[in-house]
Amino acid sequence: MSFETISVIGLGYIGLPTAAMFAAYGKNVIGVDVNQHAVDTINRGEIHIVEPELDAIVHKAVTDGKLKAVLVPESADAFLIAVPTPFLQIENDGDIPQPDLKYIQAAAKAIAPVLKKDDLVILESTSPVGATEQMANWLAEYRSDLTFPKTHGDASDVRIAHCPERVLPGHVVRELVENDRVIGGMTAKCSELAVELYKTFVKGECVITNARTAEMAKLTENSCRDVQIAFANELSIICDELDINVWELISLANRHPRINILQPGPGVGGHCIAVDPWFIVSKTPEQAQIIHVARKVNDAKPKWVINKVKVAIAEFLQENPTKTVKDITIACFGLAFKPDIDDLRESPALNITKEVAKLHSGNVIAVEPNIAKLPNSLSSVTELKDFQHAIREADIAVILVDHKEFKDIKFVSSTKVIDTKGIV
Numbered sequence: 001m002s003f004e005t006i007s008v009i010g011l012g013y014i015g016l017p018t019a020a021m022f023a024a025y026g027k028n029v030i031g032v033d034v035n036q037h038a039v040d041t042i043n044r045g046e047i048h049i050v051e052p053e054l055d056a057i058v059h060k061a062v063t064d065g066k067l068k069a070v071l072v073p074e075s076a077d078a079f080l081i082a083v084p085t086p087f088l089q090i091e092n093d094g095d096i097p098q099p100d101l102k103y104i105q106a107a108a109k110a111i112a113p114v115l116k117k118d119d120l121v122i123l124e125s126t127s128p129v130g131a132t133e134q135m136a137n138w139l140a141e142y143r144s145d146l147t148f149p150k151t152h153g154d155a156s157d158v159r160i161a162h163c164p165e166r167v168l169p170g171h172v173v174r175e176l177v178e179n180d181r182v183i184g185g186m187t188a189k190c191s192e193l194a195v196e197l198y199k200t201f202v203k204g205e206c207v208i209t210n211a212r213t214a215e216m217a218k219l220t221e222n223s224c225r226d227v228q229i230a231f232a233n234e235l236s237i238i239c240d241e242l243d244i245n246v247w248e249l250i251s252l253a254n255r256h257p258r259i260n261i262l263q264p265g266p267g268v269g270g271h272c273i274a275v276d277p278w279f280i281v282s283k284t285p286e287q288a289q290i291i292h293v294a295r296k297v298n299d300a301k302p303k304w305v306i307n308k309v310k311v312a313i314a315e316f317l318q319e320n321p322t323k324t325v326k327d328i329t330i331a332c333f334g335l336a337f338k339p340d341i342d343d344l345r346e347s348p349a350l351n352i353t354k355e356v357a358k359l360h361s362g363n364v365i366a367v368e369p370n371i372a373k374l375p376n377s378l379s380s381v382t383e384l385k386d387f388q389h390a391i392r393e394a395d396i397a398v399i400l401v402d403h404k405e406f407k408d409i410k411f412v413s414s415t416k417v418i419d420t421k422g423i424v
C-alpha cells in the first residue's frame with residue numbers, strides 16, 4: 001500500500017509539524033482544523049504556533065502545493081488524529097481528574113463520511129488506555145457499511161493504530177525525525193501499515209506493540225518524569241528545612257554511577273507531564289499510588305514558593321522597620337513553563353507571579369525575555385520589565401525559570417532571593 005494523500009486532524013503543536021513533515025517528504029497532505037484562524041494562517045504559508053524551524057518547512061510545503069489546511073475533512077489514504085485530550089471539569093477539590101475524549105469523538109465523526117476501504121486511522125493524541133478501541137467503536141458506529149479490526153481482524157476494511165507522539169516542545173522538528181516511535185496497531189496488519197506510513201520520514205526505529213500498550217507507554221514516559229521531578233521537588237523542601245543546599249546535594253548524589261536525580265523547580269508545567277499521569281490514576285486509582293502522590297507533590301510546589309515570598313516580605317519588614325509593605329518591590333524572573341521558550345500555558349511561574357501580584361500591595365514586576373507583551377491575566381496587576389531594571393529595583397527576587405538570559409544573574413546583598421531553580 002502506498003499512502004499518497006495523508007490527512008492530519010488537529011493542526012496544533014503536534015499535528016502541524018507532523019503534517020508539514022509528511023509534506024516535506026513528498027506526500028500530499030490535507031490538514032484539518034476547526035479553527036478558521038489556524039486554517040487561514042497555514043494556507044498563507046505561515047504558522048500560528050511557536051516552534052523553531054517549523055515556519056520555513058510549512059512555508060515551503062504550502063508554496064509547493066503539498067500542504068493545505070481545511071475546516072472539513074476530505075478523502076485520504078491515512079488519517080492521523082492529533083487533537084487535545086483534556087480533563088472533564090472537576091466537581092470537588094481533591095477529585096481525580098477524568099479524561100475527556102470529546103475531541104477524539106468529534107474527529108472520528110468528522111472523518112467518518114470520507115472514510116473508505118483500506119484507509120488507515122492513527123490516533124496520535126496522548127490518551128487513556130482503551131481510547132483507541134473507543135475511537136474504533138465510534139467509527140464503526142458512524143460507518144456500519146465498513147468493517148473494523150475488532151470484528152474482522154486483519155481482514156478489516158479500515159485499519160486502526162495508536163502511535164503516540166513523544167517530541168519535546170522546542171525540538172519538535174528534529175525529534176519527529178530522530179525519535180523511535182511506538183506503533184500500537186489493533187492487529188498485526190494495522191501495525192505493519194502504520195510503520196510503513198511513519199517510515200516516510202522517521203529515521204528512528206518503529207517498534208511494534210498493541211494499541212493498549214502503546215497508550216500506556218506514552219503515559220508511562222511522562223509519569224516517570226513526573227515522579228522523578230516530584231522526588232527532586234520533595235528533596236528541595238526537605239533540604240530547605242534542614243538548611244542544606246539542594247543543588248549541591250543533587251550534584252553530589254549524581255556522581256554515583258547509578259543515580260540521576262532531576263532538578264527541582266517551582267512546580268511542573270506544560271500540557272503533558274502535569275496531565276498524563278492523571279490518565280493512569282483515573283483508570284486505576286487503587287493501584288496508582290506513587291503516581292498519584294507525585295502529582296500532588298508537584299502540584300503543591302507553587303504554594304510552597306508563594307509561602308516563601310510571604311516569609312521574605314515579613315523578614316524584609318523586620319529588617320527595615322522604617323518601611324511598609326507598599327515600599328517593597330518584588331521581581332519575578334521568568335513566566336514560561338520551562339527555560340528558553342515563550343510558552344506560558346499551564347506555567348507554574350505564571351501562576352506564582354499572578355498570586356504574588358494578588359497578595360502583595362507593593363510593586364510587582366515580571367521579567368520574561370521571551371515575550372514582548374504580558375498576557376491579559378497579568379497586565380492589570382504587574383508590569384513587564386527588562387532584566388537590568390528588575391535587578392536594580394528588586395527588594396525581593398523570585399527566580400522561577402532558568403532562562404539562559406538569567407544564568408549570570410547577580411543581586412546586591414540587600415535583595416532577598418528566592419531561587420527555585422538554583423541559579424544564584
Ligand code: SAJ
Nearest residue numbers: 166167168221222225262263265268269270272273337338
Ligand atoms: N521540570 C522540572 N525539573 C526537571 C525537568 C523538568 O521541574 O528536571 C519541569 C519543567 O520546568 C516543566 C515540566 O517539568 O515545567 C515539563 O517539562 P519537560 O521538559 O520535562 O517536558 P515537556 O512537557 O516539555 O515534554 C514532555 C516530554 N516527555 C518526556 O520527557 C518524558 C516530551 O518528550 C513529550 O513528547 C511531551 O512531554 C508530550 O507531548 O507528552
